Amino acid sequence: xxxxxxxxxxxxxxxxxxxxxxxxxxxxxxxxxxxxxxxxxxxxxxxxxxxxxxxxxxxxxxxxxxxxxxxxxxxxxxxxxxxxxxxxxxxxxxxxxxxxxxxxxxxxxxxxxxxxxxxxxxxxxxxxxxxxxxxxxxxxxxxxxxxxxxxxxxxxxxxxxxxxxxxxxxxxxxxxxxxxxxxxxxxxxxxxxxxxxxxxxxxxxxxxxxxxxxxxxxxxxxxxxxxxxxxxxxxxxxxxxxxxxxxxxxxxxxxxxxxxxxxxxxxxxxxxxxxxxxxxxxxxxxxxxxxxxxxxxxxxxxxxxxxxxxxxxxxxxxxxxxxxxxxxxxxxxxxxxxxxxxxxxxxxxxxxxxxxxxxxxxxxxxxxxxxxxxxxxxxxxxxxxxxxxxxxxxxxxxxxxxxxxxxxxxxxxxxxxxxxxxxxxxxxxxxxxxxxxxxxxxxxxxxxxxxxxxxxxxxxxxxxxxxxxxxxxxxxxxxxxxxxxxxxxxxxxxxxxxxxxxxxxxxxxxxxxxxxxxxxxxxxxxxxxxxxxxxxxxxxxxxxxxxxxxxxxxxxxxxxxxxxxxxxxxxxxxxx
Amino acid sequence: xxxxxxxxxxxxxxxxxxxxxxxxxxxxxxxxxxxxxxxxxxxxxxxxxxxxxxxxxxxxxxxxxxxxxxxxxxxxx
Numbered sequence: 001x002x003x004x005x006x007x008x009x010x011x012x013x014x015x016x017x018x019x020x021x022x023x024x025x026x027x028x029x030x031x032x033x034x035x036x037x038x039x040x041x042x043x044x045x046x047x048x049x050x051x052x053x054x055x056x057x058x059x060x061x062x063x064x065x066x067x068x069x070x071x072x073x074x075x076x077x078x079x080x081x082x083x084x085x086x087x088x089x090x091x092x093x094x095x096x097x098x099x100x101x102x103x104x105x106x107x108x109x110x111x112x113x114x115x116x117x118x119x120x121x122x123x124x125x126x127x128x129x130x131x132x133x134x135x136x137x138x139x140x141x142x143x144x145x146x147x148x149x150x151x152x153x154x155x156x157x158x159x160x161x162x163x164x165x166x167x168x169x170x171x172x173x174x175x176x177x178x179x180x181x182x183x184x185x186x187x188x189x190x191x192x193x194x195x196x197x198x199x200x201x202x203x204x205x206x207x208x209x210x211x212x213x214x215x216x217x218x219x220x221x222x223x224x225x226x227x228x229x230x231x232x233x234x235x236x237x238x239x240x241x242x243x244x245x246x247x248x249x250x251x252x253x254x255x256x257x258x259x260x261x262x263x264x265x266x267x268x269x270x271x272x273x274x275x276x277x278x279x280x281x282x283x284x285x286x287x288x289x290x291x292x293x294x295x296x297x298x299x300x301x302x303x304x305x306x307x308x309x310x311x312x313x314x315x316x317x318x319x320x321x322x323x324x325x326x327x328x329x330x331x332x333x334x335x336x337x338x339x340x341x342x343x344x345x346x347x348x349x350x351x352x353x354x355x356x357x358x359x360x361x362x363x364x365x366x367x368x369x370x371x372x373x374x375x376x377x378x379x380x381x382x383x384x385x386x387x388x389x390x391x392x393x394x395x396x397x398x399x400x401x402x403x404x405x406x407x408x409x410x411x412x413x414x415x416x417x418x419x420x421x422x423x424x425x426x427x428x429x430x431x432x433x434x435x436x437x438x439x440x441x442x443x444x445x446x447x448x449x450x451x452x453x454x455x456x457x458x459x460x461x462x463x464x465x466x467x468x469x470x471x472x473x474x475x476x477x478x479x480x481x482x483x484x485x486x487x488x489x490x491x492x493x494x495x496x497x498x499x500x501x502x503x504x505x506x507x508x509x510x511x512x513x514x515x516x517x518x519x520x521x522x523x524x525x526x527x528x529x530x531x532x533x534x535x536x537x538x539x540x541x542x543x544x545x546x547x548x549x550x551x552x553x554x555x556x557x558x559x560x561x562x563x564x565x566x567x568x569x570x571x572x573x574x575x576x
Numbered sequence: 577x578x579x580x581x582x583x584x585x586x587x588x589x590x591x592x593x594x595x596x597x598x599x600x601x602x603x604x605x606x607x608x609x610x611x612x613x614x615x616x617x618x619x620x621x622x623x624x625x626x627x628x629x630x631x632x633x634x635x636x637x638x639x640x641x642x643x644x645x646x647x648x649x650x651x652x653x
Contacts, residue, residue, distance in 0.1 A: 060605075066605075094634070094635045097635070097636055174612065177612060202637070206621045206639075207621050317639070321621075321639045324623065324628045334628060424640065424641035425605055425640055426638070427609060427636055427637070427638055428630070
């Protein structure tokens with residue numbers, strides 16, 4: 001009787017895609033090892049019964065060597081072996097390396113069914129696998145699938161019940177590799193293929209000189225593309241909608257509302273020159289939706305589009321190789337670029353992705369650097385929106401300050417923290433070009449996640465601001481921090497409220513700076529401080545969960561210290 | 577034929593693994609990814625002076641930190 005089904009396999013063989021196919025639960029999948037850092041669970045209807053399916057993190061072996069692998073192996077042992085079925089997912093294009101885990105699973109007495117995924121790609125690459133032969137040798141059901149298109153999944157579901165433990169001698173590591181060599185010789189046939197354009201590109205991107213040129217090109221193009229799409233959506237779509245449609249509607253509805261009391265203040269906010277100004281009015285129906293849908297969402301869409309594309313093609317691990325040298329100086333290795341890039345979208349998934357790093361020390365450094373020096377898309381969009389009109393120089397300036405901060409802080413942390421950071425050891429996936437539908441689904445999933453998480457907090461934030469401002473409750477806090485903010489950072493005391501709201505959401509906080517009439521210098525200092533100082537509450541909670549209380553306190557003290565030093569220094573250094 | 581580390585040979589050279597120095601954990605991780613004694617590999621790239629090394633083993637491409645590469649002793653063709 002099967003009570004649970006586990007999906008297990010090497011990193012980056014498409015476990016999450018198979019999982020989505022089996023359960024209908026959408027999870028993020030990308031073309032690099034270690035996308036799945038959280039355990040996903042879903043259900044599959046099998047013969048009228050609802051069975052739980054668990055997607056385990058990728059593992060090369062049952063003799064775990066990393067924390068993600070340990071999790072996978074320990075979960076596998078939760079139930080009795082006769083109560084589970086293990087679907088071992090293999091990459092057909094690299095059968096040899098994948099068979100190690102398969103042999104270990106069979107030897108360990110698990111009821112295994114092998115799923116040779118990516119069969120279409122194997123075909124393109126001239127790899128022919130004799131499924132029948134493989135079944136004869138291994139004595140377990142073997143099914144060839146292509147999870148991206150769904151081919152073979154039905155057969156896989158039908159045959160899950162055939163999974164049964166078979167006896168096999170336990171081998172030593174070396175015997176096992178020899179055995180795999182024999183299996184491959186019998187069941188796999190390689191056709192000779194000439195180097196395709198794709199393979200040439202794969203090579204070029206990891207060579208020292210050509211790789212760096214390509215990386216510079218890709219990063220530049222990605223950045224330009226994000227701005228192009230983001231601005232395009234704002235200028236062609238959201239701005240016309242807000243200004244030509246929503247604003248007249250709001251003005252008509254509130255036209256007869258003569259008494260501008262509490263409710264007017266709450267919903268519409270302050271009128272600027274007798275009109276609604278979406279950037280400055282600060283009302284629940286004006287600035288709140290405008291910040292989220294008119295300023296931030298367009299960039300969320302464009303950023304995740306470009307990121308998802310790079311992820312699915314498989315470029316990111318190559319970038320990791322090229323950046324390994326630099327990141328080593330910060331106590332990290334090249335693969336830390338993945339959490340950093342995810343953090344540019346939103347710090348929360350960025351910090352979760354630090355689980356791909358092996359040691360606690362690396363995870364502390366990476367999480368701290370992300371929460372201090374990596375601005376999320378909502379914050380960046382607001383920086384573009386507010387600071388951009390003074391010229392690109394200031395926007396670039398913010399990035400330069402943050403980048404230098406990462407380098408300086410990373411170097412210091414690497415020097416003072418005890419222990420050492422493990423070396424880089426990573427499999428580089430081939431380039432893949434997934435169908436657009438897959439990309440679109442992933443993009444939709446991420447945007448939906450953003451809207452669900454952001455909108456309530458933004459509304460709550462604007463509500464809180466308005467209530468606090470209306471009843472002058474901020475005055476107390478403002479009074480306490482005014483000497484610091486005014487004397488040291490050179491900001492007006494009203495900015496205290498905005499900096500405080502930064503704890504709730506960064507985009508709203510920057511939005512609050514808009515009506516203050518700050519000079520360029522003040523705006524520059526304020527947005528930099530918002531980026532560096534306390535992370536937003538969602539990030540803070542994740543930091544807490546991932547690092548534990550002690551390290552969170554350390555990280556927080558670091559953030560406060562850095563903010564005070566940085567704010568003071570910028571105020572002294574910038575003359576205009 | 578001489579025995580040197582993977583970090584020392586030039587790019588585009590084929591080599592055979594003779595020995596893997598370093599701890600049990602590293603040996604196991606490499607073994608799990610298909611790098612073990614007697615295995616043939618091709619060095620694809622080496623970034624900078626002390627940067628990572630990229631190799632091709634069987635059908636996989638692996639990136640190894642410089643420290644790892646110095647621990648893989650090989651026999652170059």
